[in-house]
Amino acid sequence: MASQDLALSPAAETSLPLTARLHALVVTVDHKQLGLMYIGTALLFLVVSGGMAAVIRLQLAVPNNTLVSPQVFNRLFTMHGTAMVFLVGMPLIAGLMNYLVPLMIGARDMAFPRLNAFGYWMFLFGGLLLYFSYLAAPGLAGHGSAPDVGWFAYAPLTGRAFSRGHSTDYWILSLLVSSGGSIVSAINVITTIASLRCKGMTLMRMPLFVWMMLVVSGMIILALPPLSAAQIMLLLDRFLGARFFDTQAGGSAVLWQHFFWIFGHPEVYILMIPGFACASEIIPVFSRKPIFGYPAMVAATVMIGSISMGVWAHHMFAVGMTAMGNTFFAISTLLIAVPTGIKLFNWLATMYGGQIRFELPMLFCLGFLFQFLLAGLTGVMLGVAPFDWQLTDSYFVVAHFHYVLVGSFLFTIFAAIYYWYPKASGRMLNTKLGLWHFWLFALGFHLTFDPQHLAGILGMPRRIYTYDAGRGWEIYNLISSLGVIFQAGGILCLVINLLWSLRHGEPAGDDPWDAWTLEWSTTSPPPAYNFETLPEVRSRRPLWDLKHPEDPDWKYE
Amino acid sequence: MKLGLLGQKSLLWALRTAFFPWAITSSAARADAGAPNGITNIFKPLSTPAEAIYEVSVLVLTICAGIFLIVGGLLAYTIIRFRRRPDDDGREPPQVYGSNQLELAWTVIPILIVFVLILVTARTIADVQNAARPAGALDVTVVGHQWWWEIRYPELGIVTANELHVPVSDPTKRRPTFLKLESADVAHSFWVPQLAGKTDAIPNRDNQMWIEPKQPGTYLGNCAEYCGTQHARMLLRVIVHPPGDFEKWVAAQQDPPVDDPQVQAGRNVFFSTPCVNCHAINGTKAEGTFGPDLTHLMSRATLGSGAAPNTPEKLRVWLRDPQLLKEGCLMPNMQLADTELDHIVAYLLTLK
Numbered sequence: 001m002a003s004q005d006l007a008l009s010p011a012a013e014t015s016l017p018l019t020a021r022l023h024a025l026v027v028t029v030d031h032k033q034l035g036l037m038y039i040g041t042a043l044l045f046l047v048v049s050g051g052m053a054a055v056i057r058l059q060l061a062v063p064n065n066t067l068v069s070p071q072v073f074n075r076l077f078t079m080h081g082t083a084m085v086f087l088v089g090m091p092l093i094a095g096l097m098n099y100l101v102p103l104m105i106g107a108r109d110m111a112f113p114r115l116n117a118f119g120y121w122m123f124l125f126g127g128l129l130l131y132f133s134y135l136a137a138p139g140l141a142g143h144g145s146a147p148d149v150g151w152f153a154y155a156p157l158t159g160r161a162f163s164r165g166h167s168t169d170y171w172i173l174s175l176l177v178s179s180g181g182s183i184v185s186a187i188n189v190i191t192t193i194a195s196l197r198c199k200g201m202t203l204m205r206m207p208l209f210v211w212m213m214l215v216v217s218g219m220i221i222l223a224l225p226p227l228s229a230a231q232i233m234l235l236l237d238r239f240l241g242a243r244f245f246d247t248q249a250g251g252s253a254v255l256w257q258h259f260f261w262i263f264g265h266p267e268v269y270i271l272m273i274p275g276f277a278c279a280s281e282i283i284p285v286f287s288r289k290p291i292f293g294y295p296a297m298v299a300a301t302v303m304i305g306s307i308s309m310g311v312w313a314h315h316m317f318a319v320g321m322t323a324m325g326n327t328f329f330a331i332s333t334l335l336i337a338v339p340t341g342i343k344l345f346n347w348l349a350t351m352y353g354g355q356i357r358f359e360l361p362m363l364f365c366l367g368f369l370f371q372f373l374l375a376g377l378t379g380v381m382l383g384v385a386p387f388d389w390q391l392t393d394s395y396f397v398v399a400h401f402h403y404v405l406v407g408s409f410l411f412t413i414f415a416a417i418y419y420w421y422p423k424a425s426g427r428m429l430n431t432k433l434g435l436w437h438f439w440l441f442a443l444g445f446h447l448t449f450d451p452q453h454l455a456g457i458l459g460m461p462r463r464i465y466t467y468d469a470g471r472g473w474e475i476y477n478l479i480s481s482l483g484v485i486f487q488a489g490g491i492l493c494l495v496i497n498l499l500w501s502l503r504h505g506e507p508a509g510d511d512p513w514d515a516w517t518l519e520w521s522t523t524s525p526p527p528a529y530n531f532e533t534l535p536e537v538r539s540r541r542p543l544w545d546l547k548h549p550e551d552p553d554w555k556y557e
Numbered sequence: 558m559k560l561g562l563l564g565q566k567s568l569l570w571a572l573r574t575a576f577f578p579w580a581i582t583s584s585a586a587r588a589d590a591g592a593p594n595g596i597t598n599i600f601k602p603l604s605t606p607a608e609a610i611y612e613v614s615v616l617v618l619t620i621c622a623g624i625f626l627i628v629g630g631l632l633a634y635t636i637i638r639f640r641r642r643p644d645d646d647g648r649e650p651p652q653v654y655g656s657n658q659l660e661l662a663w664t665v666i667p668i669l670i671v672f673v674l675i676l677v678t679a680r681t682i683a684d685v686q687n688a689a690r691p692a693g694a695l696d697v698t699v700v701g702h703q704w705w706w707e708i709r710y711p712e713l714g715i716v717t718a719n720e721l722h723v724p725v726s727d728p729t730k731r732r733p734t735f736l737k738l739e740s741a742d743v744a745h746s747f748w749v750p751q752l753a754g755k756t757d758a759i760p761n762r763d764n765q766m767w768i769e770p771k772q773p774g775t776y777l778g779n780c781a782e783y784c785g786t787q788h789a790r791m792l793l794r795v796i797v798h799p800p801g802d803f804e805k806w807v808a809a810q811q812d813p814p815v816d817d818p819q820v821q822a823g824r825n826v827f828f829s830t831p832c833v834n835c836h837a838i839n840g841t842k843a844e845g846t847f848g849p850d851l852t853h854l855m856s857r858a859t860l861g862s863g864a865a866p867n868t869p870e871k872l873r874v875w876l877r878d879p880q881l882l883k884e885g886c887l888m889p890n891m892q893l894a895d896t897e898l899d900h901i902v903a904y905l906l907t908l909k
Contacts, residue, residue, distance in 0.1 A: 070786050070885055150783050156760060157743040157785055162703075247760035253744055254759060287639070293655035296664075318746055318755040318781075320738075320764035323686040330678045338667045344628065345663040346655075348635055354650050355641040366636060373628055377621040384617050384674060386610045386681040389754020390599040393746060393781040459597025459750040461781045464789035468863075470595045471777070548649075556654055 029113035030528055034120050035099025036424060039417075041124060042091035043495075048131075049083035050491065052076045054484050057448070061481035063469040073465035074148040075167075079130070081151030082171065085267065086178050087127040089405070092413055093274040094119065094185045097213045099424065101189055103519035103526060104207045106198025106535040111191040119185035126178025133170035147171035150463065152264065153234075155245030155256035160238050169238065172231045179224045186220035189213055198518075199536040204298070205557070207517045207540065208291055211298050212277035215305040216270050222309060223266035230259035254319055261312035269308040272404060273301060275412035276343060279365050282419050283347050285515045286362035287354030290541060290553070293346045300339035300346075307336050317388045326385045333383035340376055344369070359513070360434040364415035367442050371407030375400060378453070393463075396456025402449045414441075414494070421498070422512045426524045427505030433497040441490030447483030451476035516541035593775040593794065597750045603776075604752040605726075605733065605769035606685045613681040620670065685754075688767060695723060695734045701745030701758035701780065703887060704787035705849055705862040715810045716837070718849030719862045720794045724803035726769045733769035743785060749778030749795050757782055770797040775858075786885035792863025813840050814852050815907050823904025826897045835888070838908065848888060854908040861886060873902050 016024075028034060056076050059067045068076070098116065102109055110116045133146045147167045149158050158168045193214050197206070206214075234256070236242035243249040245256045284291045291297060313321065313329040321329075347369060356362065378400040382388050391397060414437070422428050455476040460467065467473055511520040521543055522531050539545055539553035602611040699721065700707040708717050723734040738747055738758040747766065748755040756766035770776070780791035798806060827833070828842065835848035843851070857867055864883040865871040874881055876898055879888040893901065 070789065074783075074786060074788075148786075154744055154783070157783075162743055162785065247762075250761065252761065254762065288649050290652055290654055292653065293660050296655065296660050319757045319759060320762065323682050326682050326686070327679045330682070331675050334671045334674050334678070337671055338664065341667040342660065342664055346660070348628075348632060349653075349656075349659065351635045351639060353653060354639050355645055356636060356639050357641050369632055370629060373625060373632070377625055380621055380674070381614070381617055384613060384678045386678065386685060386754065387614045387617055389685075389756075390607075390610055390614070390750060392755060393748075393783075457599055459599060459748075459777075459779070461748065461779045463783040464779070466789055471597050472595075551652075553652075556652075 029109075029117045031098050031102050031110045031113065031116060032424070032526060034116055035095045035097075037120055038091045038095030038098060038123070041127070042088050042095060043498075045083055045087040045091075045127060047491065047495070049080050049088060050488070052080040052083075054488065056080065057481040057484045059465060060467075060477050062478065063467055063474055065466055068465070070465045071148065074150075074463075075146040077463060078147045078150050078171075082130065082147065082175070083127070084405070085151060085271070086175055087123070087130065089271045089409065090178070090182050091123050093213075093216065093271065094123070094182065096274060096278070096413075096416060097189050097217070098185070100420065100519060101192060101210055101213055102196065103423075103522070103530060104210050104517050105193060105196060105201055106518050106531060106537065107192060107196035108530050108534075110188050111196055112188050115184050115188050119181040119188065122181030122184070123178045126174045126176075126181065129177060130170060130174035133167055133174075136166075136170070152260055153256075154260075155234070155253045156247045156251070158234060158238075158256075159246055161248070169235070172235055176228055176231055179228050182220055183224050186217035189217040190221075198534050201537050204295070205537060205540050208280040208294065208297055208301075209277040209517075212273050212280065212301050215301050216273045216277075219266050219270050219273075219305050219308070223263045223270065226259050227263035230256060230263075233259075254316075257316050257319060258312070261315045262309075264315065265312040266305075266308045268401070268404065269304055271409050273304065275368070275409040276301070278412040278416040278419070279347060279368060281517065282361045282365050282415050283350050285513050286357045286359055286365070287351045288357075289350055289354040290516075290544075291346065292349035292352075293342075294540060296342055297346055300342040303339040304336060307332060307339070311336065314383060314385070314388070315392075317385045318392055330383055330385040334380065337376065337380055337383075344373060344376070359418075360429070360431065360438065361415040361419035361513075363435075363438050364411045364418065367438070368408050368411040368415065371403055371411065371445075375403035375408055378403065391456060393461055394456035395452045395460045395462060398462055399449045399452035399456060402452075407445055407449065414438075417494075417498075419513065420519075421501070422505075422508030423519055423524045423526070425502055425505070426508055427501050427503075428508050428512060429497050429501045429505060433493045433500075437490045437493040437497065439490075440486045440493065444483045444486030444488070444490055447486060448480050449483070451479045455480070511543070514547075516544045518542055521546075593777050595777065597777050597779075599750045602751055603770060603772050603774075605771075606688075606753040606767060607751055609681055609684050610754055613677050616677060617674065620674070624670075690735065690767075691731045691733065693730065693732045694767075695732060696737070697721065697723070697734055698737045698739065699747060699758065701738070701740040701742075701747075701784070701791075703742050703785050704780070704791040704883075706747075706780075706791070706793060707741070707849065710807075713807055713811065715807065716850040717810065717853065718857065719792070719859065720796055720857050722796045722798060722803065722806050723768070723770065725773050725797050725799055726771060727800065731769065733767050735765065735767045738764040738766065744782050745780045745784050745791070746782035747778070747793070748781040749776050749793055751776050752778075752795060755781045768795070770795070773797045773799040773802075787883055790862060790864045790883050790886075792859070794858065794863070809856065810853055812853075814838050815909065817907045820900070820904040820907050823900035823902070826893070826901045827904055830891055830893070832891070851905065851908055854905055856909060869902060869906060872905060873898055876901060876905075 025037065055068065059065050059073055098110065145167060147170060149163055149168055149171065153171060156162060193210060233242065233244040237244055237246055243251045245251045245253060247253050280291055280297060311329060311332045313325065314333040317326055382391055382397065382400060418429055418434060455473050458472045460473045508524050510522065510524055518535055521535060535542065539557050541553045545552040545554060600611060602608040696712055698709040698711060706719050708721050724732045726732045738756055740758040740760040742760060745758040746755045747758060752768040752770055753766055756764050758764065774797055776795040776797065778793035778795065780788060784791065833843040833845055835845040837844050837846060837850045839852040859865065860867045860871055860875050861879065861883040865875065876893060878890040879886050880890060
């Protein structure tokens with residue numbers, strides 16, 4: 001306990017020997033510390049798995065390239081997809097939730113601090129287990145190394161007949177472990193929000209960030225267990241001769257697809273709604289106006305969460321469902337456009353009539369708005385089932401979901417990093433490096449993913465390690481690969497900035513952005529106990545009320 | 558529920574001209590028999606189901622482009638118009654919390670657009686999936702294998718691989734082809750973009766799809782569901798024959814394999830090695846079904862499902878070690894000596 005107490009004070013921490021500081025990391029149950037550990041680890045995995053994507057793009061830059069073998073390529077895209085979803089996306093949102101939810105609702109910590117630490121270590125060891133497959137999986141059976149069945153792991157390719165050795169087992173076990181971590185952290189967030197809100201913070205006075213994280217946590221609890229269940233069934237198939245997905249013994253390959261996408265589609269929103277959450281905090285502050293239509297934003301989030309549970313089979317329009325089945329899932333998919341549109345328009349109306357400051361967090365949010373608009377529209381195209389029969393499993397889909405996960409999710413995460421880094425570190429990030437990051441990354445993103453829409457329309461399928469010349473795909477693939485250089489340059493600027501500013505950034509003060517939510521009312525970084533006295537709020541923008549006693553929000557809400 | 562909009566050919570033509578000028582030339586794109594046109598563009602459909610998809614796609618693209626221009630324009634306007642200016646007095650702008658009327662508007666208008674999209678979607682799904690089957694339709698069974706396609710004509714007694722031969726369909730005498738899709742191992746997906754959308758070939762499940770090509774030629778496609786190591790080299794060709802030509806192809810395929818005494822040495826090699834465990838040649842003791850049927854091997858344009866052109870030189874390389882042309886494929890290196898290779902190539906070359 002002694003070392004933990006010491007670690008809580010940042011000044012004391014730097015003077016401690018390295019071993020003591022590492023020990024403090026291992027034993028910490030502080031939500032802020034864990035949140036930062038989540039985000040830091042996720043960024044490490046982002047760099048590793050982004051590097052894998054770079055090799056993928058290098059291989060596809062020219063036709064009939066032989067840089068990597070088909071086996072290596074298949075491992076690369078499997079590991080890239082799996083790691084980006086489970087080891088980058090999920091921990092990034094877990095980190096943001098952990099760090100910010102207690103601060104935003106005026107609590108001293110999460111409801112279950114030890115469970116919180118448990119969740120982090122589950123995620124970390126799940127992630128290490130996945131990468132450990134590169135070393136360990138061939139050792140026992142001589143077959144394979146890292147998983148090569150795709151992040152979706154369609155049956156029966158994962159069966160023992162087609163996936164020998166243990167690579168698929170590593171995929172199953174590592175995700176079982178890290179999903180366990182996600183589920184406990186979701187339970188923790190829900191409990192925290194339900195029971196630890198400060199005085200006066202009714203549900204409808206919570207920051208939108210907290211509302212959206214509440215919905216996301218509920219979705220995690222509903223969506224991840226079906227995946228875990230299916231993975232356990234697959235383990236039974238592989239080791240105990242069960243026949244769930246073994247088509248040669250009467251099992252069903254389509255059953256796996258249903259299980260996987262009952263998890264997989266809500267998962268997309270589990271990642272994207274936290275992006276919305278960050279944008280819903282940042283856009284108002286940098287437009288100098290409250291969020292437009294708060295109740296509608298809450299309702300739209302709950303609607304997206306609910307409808308997203310009933311759209312999974314739009315990933316399966318080509319598996320030969322009946323016309324009725326296809327129509328049902330096309331309808332539910334298209335309906336999601338409505339609440340999503342409400343959000344976009346409410347952000348637009350928030351900016352309308354404001355005084356928009358083009359600080360770095362806002363720049364990333366503006367990029368997000370345009371890119372998300374396009375991502376949503378290509379999503380509508382994919383929701384139209386007949387159009388999807390042509391587009392599914394083509395590069396058009398690759399472009400679409402990278403517009404969602406990079407152009408939208410990652411951009412809002414970058415916005416969040418620039419926005420809350422001063423709170424967490426006490427120092428501002430460097431603006432010049434940040435601008436380089438923004439412009440390089442935005443340029444790289446568009447170079448890489450815009451041409452992929454066209455390659456898909458020209459009939460290029462996903463997950464191919466090479467292709468012949470002559471179908472018109474060459475130029476788009478080349479441009480796409482060139483974009484990687486710019487993206488990598490952008491990420492490099494971010495990493496340098498994060499490390500450099502830790503010691504050399506300008507001191508931030510408590511409230512560098514003149515913002516309105518509770519986390520800005522305490523010091524930067526906040527003390528272990530968060531608030532000296534627990535705050536009491538009367539509106540959605542408690543700091544606005546403090547700064548404008550003549551015109552407080554509670555008069556209008 | 559019928560939407561008049563889609564039925565109006567002239568409007569459709571106008572949309573096509575406006576948004577896809579390059580698609581207009583599609584009807585002029587001619588392919589010589591045998592040489593593939595190299596086009597896998599989903600916006601150059603030449604078959605009924607692909608055209609139905611194309612029509613709904615153009616409508617959806619047009620609506621989406623309109624939304625993008627309007628909303629994107631509003632975003633750009635807002636960002637520029639309401640940027641903070643150097644001469645701002647530092648006072649906060651008017652605090653507006655919402656507007657029921659506005660929010661209702663941007664809820665109802667999207668609902669109406671979505672309603673239109675749902676109608677055209679449902680109609681096209683029904684058009685393609687519930688299409689009536691004309692009397693002259695041809696039945697073909699396509700079986701996906703790691704990593705090649707087995708193609709069977711149950712009514713004609715033909716088994717071949719990787720190249721689907723079908724007759725052209727004439728509006729006056731429709732001859733669509735109905736495909737039954739199966740898989741021998743893992744999930745695959747049949748995709749020839751100019752002819753139809755994808756349908757998966759899934760083991761332990763029978764799927765159906767149909768094509769109705771309107772122009773003779775050779776169409777290219779791919780397996781579109783990840784199926785393991787050589788998913789990339791699981792290519793497809795559909796050869797659409799002009800009227801009368803298809804029957805000639807059928808007759809040639811139904812011929813028994815030639816029995817040329819000059820290649821007896823090669824035949825001996827073939828039947829004394831494990832080739833026969835996996836491959837079949839009609840009327841011989843080679844009855845394997847794990848690999849492609851070789852009865853008329855030399856009538857096919859490619860080896861290894863599109864891995865290499867089917868020339869005598871490549872055939873020799875393939876037989877020396879298939880892994881050289883298609884790494885990871887399931888045909889092993891048979892360790893044949895050079896003279897054996899010469900003999901067996903000579904024999905296979907007679908299987909026209």
